[in-house]
Amino acid sequence: MSQAFFTALSGMLTFSGNLDTISNNISNMNTPGFRGSDVFYRNLINSRGVGIGPQILDQNLRFESGDIRQTGNGTNLAISGQGYFILEKDGEYFYTRAGQFTFDNDGVLVDQNSDSRVMGFDENGVLTEINVQDLLTLPPEVTSQINFEGNLSTGDDAHQINDIRVFNEIGEEILVNFNFTNDTANTAGNWLVEVTDENGRVIGNGEVRFGPDGTLLDGFNSVDLTIPADINGTLGTAMDVSLSFGEPGSFSSTTSFSGGTVSTASATIEDGNAAQPFVSINFNEQGEVIIRYANDEEETGAQLALAFFQNENALNQVDGYRFSANSAIDVQMGEPGEDVFGSIAPGSIELSNVELAREFADMIIVQRGYQASSRVMNVANQMIEQLYSNTGG
The missing domain is CATH 1.10.287 (Helix Hairpins)
Structure with a gap:
């Protein structure tokens, strides 16, 4: 008893x-x-x-996935499928499904709870930290081409396109104007082009010519322009800009038909911008960093790395959400969405x-x-x- x-x-x-x-x-x-x-x-x-009587033999973890909840935070990440995020701290690797990440003051993606670095792949497929410091500002780009489209009416004597913004190599903005003069009285289908700065200073000229059908003639569909270095007090060097009016024989760009006394020709820059600050940093389903700038341009940064274990029960629990693996455990690393690896659910967190x-x-x-x-x-x-x-x- x-x-x-x-x-x-x-x-x-x-x-x-x-x-x-x-x-x-x-x-x-x-x-x-x-x-x-x-x-x-x-x-x-x-x-x-x-x-x-009984005794507790073991306590095993459940490794099935938890529910994914959207947070709206671009650096909160969840894995839809198999795999673990890879963290590194003091030379030691850890693995987690809890993607509560943020960028620190140095632009490095880190785990909010442990301050461990989140690992990704560089362009050579080598495991490395994800650092966006050099991508936080889109560098300035010089304008090299201005495109024209619309109609220069044969019944119009002159047409102006004002305040087109172009950018030099250091991102300074320069305003230029285009004055078109109908020169058909001297040469059939010919229009003279004069380019001036915002103060009316002439900085270039040329001509475009159209055939009887109103389309551009070969050899007269572009004008080369050099904008001086000292224009309106700018600090950049001289810049070469091509004025492109379209392909010869094409009706889809600049034309010259009878349109009364009103011309509709307009101009847009093909390239060039001032330095642009970033407005958001997010990730796509492939785990790539997507940085959007103030001018709506986007740049793609490094890609997240994921780890996969055939035997998850062999992992050692470090704390409530991180695991470690000894050297005897086989680990497979790869990109989200490839092979056995799940895709990334950006702006989300996997719960327990x-x-x-x-x-x-x-x-x-x-x-x-x-x-x-x-x-x-x-x-x-x-x-x-x-x-x-x-x-x-």
């Missing part, structure tokens, strides 16, 4: 330990990247082969994989086991008391 007492006590202690695990699972049901645990028992036997209904069911089982063990202990105690009573104390 005394053994029954201690066997029941062993059951109560074991079920109590299981309840601790269930409690931890439930309390972390909204913790990003958390993995729930299951407790497994084993039967204890004495030297005579008689069972003397704890299911509340399952935890409640386990809790009921633990409670019933604890109650039953307690009942056995109570009965054993009553039987011992009865034995003492029958023997006179």
Whole structure:
């Protein structure tokens, strides 16, 4: 009878330990990247082969994916499918499904909770940190071409296009104007082009010529222009700009038809911009950094690296959301969306994989086991008391 007492006590202690695990699972049901645990028992036997109660054998993690919740934060990332983010700190690698990342003051993508660096691939496929410091500003680009389209009416004597912005190599803005004069009286289909700065200073000229059908003639469909270095106090060097009016014989660019006394020709720059600050940093489904600038241009940066393990149970849990792998564990690294690796869900976080209904069911089982063990202990105690009573104390 005394053994029954201690066997029941062993059951109560074991079920109590299981309840601790269930409690931890439930309390972390909204913790990003958390993995729930299951407790497994084993039967204890004495030297005579008689069972003397249970003992907690092991506690295994559940590695199935948790729910993905959108956060709207561009550096919050989740993995839709298999794989782990790779973190590095002090020369040691860690692995996680919790993508609560941010860029630090040096432009390096780091884990918010541990300050570990998030790893990616460089252009050579080598594992490295993701650093956007050099991409936070889009460098200036010189304007090399201005495109024209629309109609220079044969019934119009002159046409002006004013305040077209071009940029030199250091990003300074220069305003230029274009004055077109109908020269058909001297040469059939000919228009003279005069280019001036915002103060009316002539900085270039040329001519464009059209055939009887109103399309550009070969050899007269562009004008080469050199904008001086000292124009309006700018600091940049002289810049060569090509004025492109379109392809000869084409009706899709600049034409010269009868349109009364109104011409519709307009100009747009093909390239060139001042230095542009970034306005947002996000990731795409392939894990690539996408930086958008104030002029709506985009640049693509480094790509996230993911790790895959055939045997996830061999991972060592460092804390609630990070794991480590010893040298004996085979790790496969690759790009999101390739091979076995899942794609990236940008602006999202993967929550824990704890299911509340399952935890409640386990809790009921633990409670019933604890109650039953307690009942056995109570009965054993009553039987011992009865034995003492029958023997006179």
